[in-house]
Amino acid sequence: MIDLHTVPTANGYKASIMLEEVSLPYRVTAYDLLKGENLKPELLALSRVGRLPLIVDHDVEGGSLTVYGSAAILQYLAEKTGRFLPKDRRERAKVIEWMGIISSDISPAYSGQFVFNVVAQDKQPWAVSFYDRLCRRMVKIMDDQLATTPFLTGAEYTIADMLAYPVAAVSMKRFPGNLDEHPHIARWAAEISARPAVQRGMTVPA
Numbered sequence: 001m002i003d004l005h006t007v008p009t010a011n012g013y014k015a016s017i018m019l020e021e022v023s024l025p026y027r028v029t030a031y032d033l034l035k036g037e038n039l040k041p042e043l044l045a046l047s048r049v050g051r052l053p054l055i056v057d058h059d060v061e062g063g064s065l066t067v068y069g070s071a072a073i074l075q076y077l078a079e080k081t082g083r084f085l086p087k088d089r090r091e092r093a094k095v096i097e098w099m100g101i102i103s104s105d106i107s108p109a110y111s112g113q114f115v116f117n118v119v120a121q122d123k124q125p126w127a128v129s130f131y132d133r134l135c136r137r138m139v140k141i142m143d144d145q146l147a148t149t150p151f152l153t154g155a156e157y158t159i160a161d162m163l164a165y166p167v168a169a170v171s172m173k174r175f176p177g178n179l180d181e182h183p184h185i186a187r188w189a190a191e192i193s194a195r196p197a198v199q200r201g202m203t204v205p206a
């Protein structure tokens with residue numbers, strides 16, 4: 001059994017989509033970030049980062065194992081199940097590279113855009129424009145990549161696609177707001193959204 005500690009955000013959906021894709025049994029604990037539940041001592045005892053998602057795998061040699069962060073969770077579950085991560089070194093490197101681009105370049109750009117353009121009461125024009133421009137750059141690199149391959153890193157659906165899909169479905173649809181301007185992302189997102197496991201994962205936590 002795996003415990004998934006999560007929130008209904010793009011990062012949370014990345015983990016639940018993978019758990020659904022590999023059909024491992026899991027139970028969900030949901031947190032309310034607005035109430036600061038992510039800083040509860042019980043959660044900090046599992047990971048001192050105080051952010052979600054994280055999993056606790058009870059079915060592992062040597063005792064329960066906690067893994068925090070969407071990219072680490074997807075790679076851990078891919079290695080545990082032998083699925084969605086190519087064995088070939090070159091192909092695998094590209095999946096890991098794109099997981100880094102999604103986690104370290106694209107997702108933080110959208111977090112900044114959300115904080116400065118949506119959440120902030122006092123909108124700072126310089127910060128709003130900085131993150132808007134950054135997001136437009138990031139959405140274009142992903143669209144250009146998907147113009148060259150059916151999935152993010154080639155012909156196969158991998159954990160890089162699972163990591164990227166919620167960013168497209170949640171963040172990129174919010175801003176710039178119309179995936180029609182990014183036809184390759186729109187084509188790819190439509191294909192991924194038809195997967196039953198993805199549909200289930202996008203409703204966790206209920």
Ligand SMILES: N[C@@H](CCC(=O)N[C@@H](CS)C(=O)NCC(=O)O)C(=O)O
Nearest residue numbers: 009011038050051052053069070071
């Ligand atoms: N790098 C992490 C980021 C996780 C993250 O930012 N989680 C947010 C929710 S989407 C969170 O828990 N925020 C609470 C906080 O920062 O206090 C991942 O990819 O999972």
